[in-house]
Amino acid sequence: MPDDRELLDTRNSDQLLGDRFPGMAATEESVLAISTEHLDGDDVLARKPLGFLFWFALGWVALVFLAAVFANVIHLQSPNFQNYSALNQGPSAAHWLGTDDLGRDLLARLVFGSRVSLIVGFAAVAIGLVVGGTAGLISGYKGGRLDIALNAGSFIILAFPAIVAVIAIVTFWGASLLHITIILGIGTIPLMFRVVRASSLSFAQRDFVVAAKTMGATDTRVVLREILPNVIPVMVTFSLITVAGVIVIEGTLAFLGLSVNLPTPSWGNLINEGTSNGALSTDPYIMMWPALAMFMLLWSINLIGDRLRQRFDIREGVL
Amino acid sequence: MIGRRQHRPLEFKDVGSGDGPLLVVEDLHTSFRTARGTVRAVDGVSFEVHEGKTLGIVGESGSGKTVLSRSIMGLLPPRDVIRSGTVHFGGHELTAMDEAHLREVWGAELSMIFQDPMTALNPVKRIGVQIAESLILHLEMDKKEARSTAVELLRSVGIPSPEQRVQWYPFQLSGGMRQRVMIAIALACAPRLVLADEPTTGLDVTVQAQILDLLADLQRERHMAVILVTHDLGVVASRADDIIVMYAGQVVERAPTRTLFHDTKMPYTRALMDSIPRLADPSGARLDAIAGRPPDLIHPPTGCRFAPRCHYAQDKCRESEPPLRTVGSPDHLFACWFPLVDGVSTAPAVPVTVGRTAGAGAVGPDAPTGTTGDDPATGDDPATGDTRDPGTER
Secondary structure, eight states: OOOOOOOOOHHHHHHHHHHSTTTSSSSSHHHHHHHHTOOOOGGGGSSSOOHHHHHHHHHHHHHHHHHTTTTTTSSOOOTTOTTTOOOOOOSSSTTTTOOOOTTTHHHHHHHHHHHHHHHHHHHHHHHIIIIIIIHHHHHHHHHHHHHHHHEEEEEEHHOOOOOHHHHHHHHHHHOHHHHHHHHHHHHHHHHHHHHHHHHHHHHHHHHHHHHHTTTTHHHIIIIIIHHHHHHHHHHHHHHHHHHHHHHHHHHHHHHOOOOOOOOOHHHHHHHHHHHHHGHHHHHHHHHHEEEEHHHHHHHHHHHHHHHHHHHHHHHHOOO | OOSSSSSSOOTTTTSSSSSSEEEEEEEEEEEESSOOEEEEEEEEEEEEOOOOOOOEOOTTSSHHHHHHHHHTTTOOOOOEEEEEEEETTTTGGGGGOOOHHHHHTTTTEEEEOOTTTSSOOOOOOHHHHHHHHHHHSSOOHHHHHHHHHHHHHHHHHSSSHHHHHTTTOOGGGHHHHHHHHHHHHHHHHOEEEEEEESSTTTTHHHHHHHHOOOHHHHHHHHOOOOEEEOOOOHHHTTSSSEEEEEETTEEEEEEEHHHHHHHHOOHHHHHHHHHSSSTSSSSTTTOOOOOOOOOOOOOSSOOOOTTTGOOOOOOOHHSSSOOOOEESSEEEEOOSSSSSSSEOOOSSOOOOTOOOTTTGGOOOOSSSSSSOOSSOOOSSOOOTTSSSEEEOOO
């Protein structure tokens, strides 16, 4: 067996080394132990720790998620209950984050407001990923007229001034959570399409794709089994970054009064409330908490995306 | 296009064993349409491969070897590629098959080993999975069976501790190991013909030998035919039964390996042999490289395509294209007007640097030519008395 020869060669050279420089040679037993019981490559993937920051970021995202999901279960006040005996209060035992100028509990409003941001952020990107990602995979692999047509379509969507489109659609349809999600989802389709297409294109002519074909794989199989696994890391990273971007856009829309209607809280309109009517000078907490929460969430999502990219990028992972 | 087998499987097993060649390539042409013009990458290639035999295809970069092998497989993209001629494999005409049928031949009966093991494995899939896929696809194994077969295949290509290594990703393996995995994948479904496209180019010399020996062993065990495409005559010298030498998209010499090396007819083949460095040469000896580059395949030179680089080129060589012909033994074909005899050219001794005289280009192929007019330069073939009309162009 030729490879046993390779292993033997290492051992022999170690012995030679040992003859000349006693103490430097690995013993035969230890080399054999390495070669049979513990293969060096087995734990390559486990080597690089993700680090404290990653877990901190993940913890924050998880906390925001759990709070949003279980907002009705955990003992929170109603976000719209107005307590006129506690207006513009700072943090206290009764109101952990304080109250606003109508005496509403800021923690409750913050938690309920996160639902809008999270739903819009993740659902819109899911739409973009399913539609744009699928189109991008096929377009990049197939090329030809289909690719040209889909490309042109993506440019048309990209070229349309987004904020004008949103204002127009919200005016006609009304600003519900569903509408905002769909609009922003359509907005992310060309972004996802372009990124996935570029990545798919770069793998479409690789030898391993041709090799898979020579083994009898169909186009569908090639796209799903050969190209998709290579594109997924890019998809995940870019999706997370886009989620962060969509959350910001939703916040901007809410700040402009174009997202879900008051009194339903969202982080964007909470910030808006916190800055209107001079509230910034009388009660900065109103604006500070949602801004801080959003900042933390965006930072966490970006960091997670980045670390996952490093982790899953196998070529980089080796270094 | 989803699904495994929508077509009636082609019955290859009962065709062509023993009688007739396994692969017959006839007058295969493959051209690419480009902005500059049509590139004739493969220009009228014919050959046969018999069951269990090895055919070496040799030529320098740009001679059309890789396009030839992909063209035989039917792997070239449909757009801007013109292919004519026929390829019969096991009695079936590959050139007439649609892709759905080709997919049943690919991998199962006819497979390919790629040049660069670094890029021919999917970097994000475990090697075991990559081997098992075609087993599940073609041999309809279940996952467990495919997995244990993958382990056996890894063992058979000489990978130590295959039980653990099936779990590895390609980046965890060295180049030689990866090429072994490639071979395992290509041979997984026991194909009858393997096209190895420069299988050792990406590897260092010691590993090259190991890989080629491994391939030869497996070939003997499984009675496969192998087409070994390489630029290195040294690689095929001891391993191929027959050798085809390609130049500028055409076959210029074809012979059983021994004959080719002992009775080289074509100066190009000779030049390829001379360009292999020899250990016996004194240190500092200049390597006898072939001057110039392969011709432009959009506007190939008239006459013999090797003429512009040939030491022995005559006016006749520049004017009319030599046919692929035989002399003596019927299985030794070559395309040269002035073939070598015992390593010496039969061309009249014209200094290479002299070139053509003023009027030479205008005269016909049978006119006295060149600066040394006293030689019977053209007309009858001086070496052999070949009966064909020397002016025949193909």
